[in-house]
Amino acid sequence: MLIDVHGHIGRVLPDRREFIDAVNLIAKMDAWGIAKTCVLALSEHPEGAYLESDTEDVLAACGRYPDRLIPFCLIDPRYGNRPDMDFSHLLEEYTARGCKGLGEFLPKLDFDDQRCLNLYRQAGDFGLPVLFDMQDRTEGYGLRDDYGLPRLEHALQNCPDTVFVGHGPTFWAEISADVPADQRAGYPKGPVAPGGAVPRLMRTYPNLWADISAGSGYNAMTRDPSFGIEFLDEFQDKLMFGTDSCKRSDVDSVYPNVAFVRELRDRNKLPEDAIEKIEWRNAAQLLDVG
Numbered sequence: 422m423l424i425d426v427h428g429h430i431g432r433v434l435p436d437r438r439e440f441i442d443a444v445n446l447i448a449k450m451d452a453w454g455i456a457k458t459c460v461l462a463l464s465e466h467p468e469g470a471y472l473e474s475d476t477e478d479v480l481a482a483c484g485r486y487p488d489r490l491i492p493f494c495l496i497d498p499r500y501g502n503r504p505d506m507d508f509s510h511l512l513e514e515y516t517a518r519g520c521k522g523l524g525e526f527l528p529k530l531d532f533d534d535q536r537c538l539n540l541y542r543q544a545g546d547f548g549l550p551v552l553f554d555m556q557d558r559t560e561g562y563g564l565r566d567d568y569g570l571p572r573l574e575h576a577l578q579n580c581p582d583t584v585f586v587g588h589g590p591t592f593w594a595e596i597s598a599d600v601p602a603d604q605r606a607g608y609p610k611g612p613v614a615p616g617g618a619v620p621r622l623m624r625t626y627p628n629l630w631a632d633i634s635a636g637s638g639y640n641a642m643t644r645d646p647s648f649g650i651e652f653l654d655e656f657q658d659k660l661m662f663g664t665d666s667c668k669r670s671d672v673d674s675v676y677p678n679v680a681f682v683r684e685l686r687d688r689n690k691l692p693e694d695a696i697e698k699i700e701w702r703n704a705a706q707l708l709d710v711g
């Protein structure tokens with residue numbers, strides 16, 4: 422069984438032909454053997470070309486397939502534009518309507534901007550994990566951090582009751598102690614140097630989890646295959662399968678992240694219980710979904 426913790430609907434890419442509605446999403450899930458998908462909202466942030474995928478769109482799509490689709494809500498931390506903005510009226514409504522997480526959180530702000538810390542804390546108070554995208558400062562969207570991820574560490578310390586789910590090129594580039602400057606927003610290849618920020622922070626802070634979705638998660642797990650297996654084994658209690666499929670036409674082939682977990686199982690690369698945790702059990706436990 423698979424739970425995809427990182428799905429999308431709407432027009433994520435500019436091409437209208439790639440619009441994903443609930444029916445298209447279910448078709449992908451059926452093609453890839455995915456039982457449930459977390460549908461992450463995108464449109465609350467002004468960064469990027471995200472259309473028709475705000476929290477209301479997500480709730481409407483999930484309402485059509487309540488046994489298959491799990492809604493995540495999104496709030497922009499600049500709403501109210503104060504470090505003490507009270508978001509509880511939104512968080513109360515969204516949790517009452519079934520939202521299980523906050524994401525995909527990707528404003529182009531410092532990870533520990535006071536407005537972000539304020540929202541992380543309040544999301545944690547409502548039991549919502551924060552699934553974030555981290556990008557390099559050169560990119561147009563995504564949370565920003567310095568080398569070694571000190572701002573993420575600051576947030577983990579400041580918001581101990583909030584679970585953070587890491588995702589995105591810069592987050593995963595920091596799996597290695599050696600982060601090439603020209604690849605920090607990309608997909609660095611080759612051996613992982615020991616002592617990277619991501620394993621250090623995941624080891625130190627129980628509230629840092631990660632999804633292994635998208636090209637960035639796939640690259641981090643496969644660029645140094647033996648390291649990837651050791652990483653999956655060590656953090657088997659806080660890593661979650663995901664796709665981050667953003668196009669309707671993705672249904673035409675097996676998504677790389679799906680092929681990756683299938684291969685883990687088919688080639689017995691990890692013990693059965695570790696594979697099950699990554700495939701679905703960790704997500705079911707974190708999000709309290711059956």
Ligand SMILES: [Zn+2]
Pocket residue numbers: 427429461525665
């Ligand atoms: Zn995404």
